[in-house]
Amino acid sequence: MEGSQVAREMRATEFGAFLDGYVGLSDLAETDVRAVLVELSPDLRVQALVFFRIWFDEEGRADSHWNLPIEELARQGAKGPDMGGGPIRLVCRSQCPDPKFKEDLWDPDMTPGNNHFQAIRKAVEANSLKFRKVEPVQEENIPVLSEQAEDSSEREEAAAAADRSRLAQLIREQRLRIKTLQSVHRDALSDIQREHRLEVQGLRSDIADLEQKYERQRLSNEQLKKRLSERNEQYLAMQEQMAAVGEEKQREDSNAGAELLLLREQLERRQRELELRDEKIVALEEENHELRNREPPEDSIMDHLQRQTVFLVAYQPGVGHVTLPFKDIETYFSNPTAYAAERCGMNEPAYREWLDHYENPVCTHKGNDGKPCGEPILRVSQPSEFRPGVDDRCEKHQA
Structure with missing residues (x-):
C-alpha cells in the first residue's frame, strides 16, 4: 500500500x-x-x-x-x-x-x-x-406446496433479528474505526513530540555554541587587557627612567624617542584591537539576545505552541498534568524539578525531600550504625502536607 x-x-x-x-x-x-x-x-x-x-x-x-x-x-x-x-x-x-x-x-x-x-x-x-472465480451453486427453486403463510409476528421477529445483526456489524465497524483513529493519533503525537525534542535540542546546541564563543572572546579580551596594562607599566617605567637620565644620556634621546613612538603606536594599535573586540562582544551579546527572544519559524512546532494550536503537556508528581505555556517551555526543560516545586509553592530542596519520600515511602531514621530503618510507611501524596522528620518516620521513630 x-x-x-x-x-x-x-x-x-x-x-x-x-x-x-x-x-x-x-x-x-x-x-x-x-x-x-x-x-x-x-x-x-x-x-x-x-x-x-x-x-x-x-x-x-x-x-x-x-x-x-x-x-x-x-x-x-x-x-x-x-x-x-x-x-x-x-x-x-x-x-x-x-x-x-x-x-x-x-x-x-x-x-x-x-x-x-x-x-x-x-x-x-x-x-x-x-x-479463477468459482460461482456458488444456485439452489433450484422447486415449487412446493406451502402451508398457511407465516404470521406477522414471525416476520417481525425475523426482521428484528436482521436489524440486530446489521446493528452489531455497524458497531463492530465503528469500534474498529475508533481504535484505528486512536492509533493514528498516538503515532502523530509521537512524531510531533520527537520533532519538538529535536528542535529544542538544536536550539540548546546553538545557544551553547554562542555561549562558548562569548566565553572564548571574554578570555581573549582579558588577556589583551592584561598585556595592555603591562605595556602601560613598561611605558611609565621608561618615562621615569628617561626623566632620571642626565646630560650624559642626551645622545640617546633620539633613540629613546623612536622607541617611545613605537610603543605609543603599539599601544594605540592594541587599544584599537581592544575596541574591536569590545564591539564584537556587544554584537555577540545582541545576537545571543536575539536568538533567545526571536520568533520561532512559521509552521514549526514552537510556532504552533506559541499560537496555542498545539499544547505541550508535562507530568510531575505532586502537580499532575500541566499544560506548559510557551514562555515556560525553556524554564521547564532547564529544570523540571524546580518548575514543579514552584508550581507547588515550595522551594526545590523541600520538594526533592518530599519526592524522595513519594518514590520510596520508607522510614529514613538512621540508627547507631548509620543505616536507615527502611520500614515501609504510608505515602503522603501531596507535597504541601509532607512534614520532614514526621511523615518520613515509622511509628517507632516518630517519638
Missing part, C-alpha cells in the same frame, strides 16, 4: 520467493513496506485481511529475520467490516490476537476518501492477478 492506494499485487507464491531471497525489488530498497495479506473465497470474496509491515534491505530483498505467521494470524482474526461476503476476519495493530506481534502490524485508515478497505475491495474486483 502507498497512501490509500494499492501500489503492488502478488500471489502468495511470489511473496514466498521474496521471503526466500530468490528475487529482490530494487524500487523497495531500504523501505519499510506496509503490506496486506488478503484471503479470498472461491467466488473471490474477501474472507480475511492481515495488515503487516516488512523491511526491504539496500538490495531490495526482504528481511531474512522476518517470520510473522500471517496465515495463522488470518485464521485467528476478530470480526471486521463486511466487504461483500459477510464480516471478514481482521488482524491489525489495534486488533491483534497475539500482543507480541503488535509492533509488526499497522492500522488501516477508514476515513472517507482514504479508506483502505475500499481500495482493497476495488483491487479484488479488478482481479489483475487473474484468479
Whole structure:
C-alpha cells in the first residue's frame, strides 16, 4: 500500500520467493513496506485481511529475520467490516490476537476518501492477478406446496433479528474505526513530540555554541587587557627612567624617542584591537539576545505552541498534568524539578525531600550504625502536607 492506494499485487507464491531471497525489488530498497495479506473465497470474496509491515534491505530483498505467521494470524482474526461476503476476519495493530506481534502490524485508515478497505475491495474486483472465480451453486427453486403463510409476528421477529445483526456489524465497524483513529493519533503525537525534542535540542546546541564563543572572546579580551596594562607599566617605567637620565644620556634621546613612538603606536594599535573586540562582544551579546527572544519559524512546532494550536503537556508528581505555556517551555526543560516545586509553592530542596519520600515511602531514621530503618510507611501524596522528620518516620521513630 502507498497512501490509500494499492501500489503492488502478488500471489502468495511470489511473496514466498521474496521471503526466500530468490528475487529482490530494487524500487523497495531500504523501505519499510506496509503490506496486506488478503484471503479470498472461491467466488473471490474477501474472507480475511492481515495488515503487516516488512523491511526491504539496500538490495531490495526482504528481511531474512522476518517470520510473522500471517496465515495463522488470518485464521485467528476478530470480526471486521463486511466487504461483500459477510464480516471478514481482521488482524491489525489495534486488533491483534497475539500482543507480541503488535509492533509488526499497522492500522488501516477508514476515513472517507482514504479508506483502505475500499481500495482493497476495488483491487479484488479488478482481479489483475487473474484468479479463477468459482460461482456458488444456485439452489433450484422447486415449487412446493406451502402451508398457511407465516404470521406477522414471525416476520417481525425475523426482521428484528436482521436489524440486530446489521446493528452489531455497524458497531463492530465503528469500534474498529475508533481504535484505528486512536492509533493514528498516538503515532502523530509521537512524531510531533520527537520533532519538538529535536528542535529544542538544536536550539540548546546553538545557544551553547554562542555561549562558548562569548566565553572564548571574554578570555581573549582579558588577556589583551592584561598585556595592555603591562605595556602601560613598561611605558611609565621608561618615562621615569628617561626623566632620571642626565646630560650624559642626551645622545640617546633620539633613540629613546623612536622607541617611545613605537610603543605609543603599539599601544594605540592594541587599544584599537581592544575596541574591536569590545564591539564584537556587544554584537555577540545582541545576537545571543536575539536568538533567545526571536520568533520561532512559521509552521514549526514552537510556532504552533506559541499560537496555542498545539499544547505541550508535562507530568510531575505532586502537580499532575500541566499544560506548559510557551514562555515556560525553556524554564521547564532547564529544570523540571524546580518548575514543579514552584508550581507547588515550595522551594526545590523541600520538594526533592518530599519526592524522595513519594518514590520510596520508607522510614529514613538512621540508627547507631548509620543505616536507615527502611520500614515501609504510608505515602503522603501531596507535597504541601509532607512534614520532614514526621511523615518520613515509622511509628517507632516518630517519638
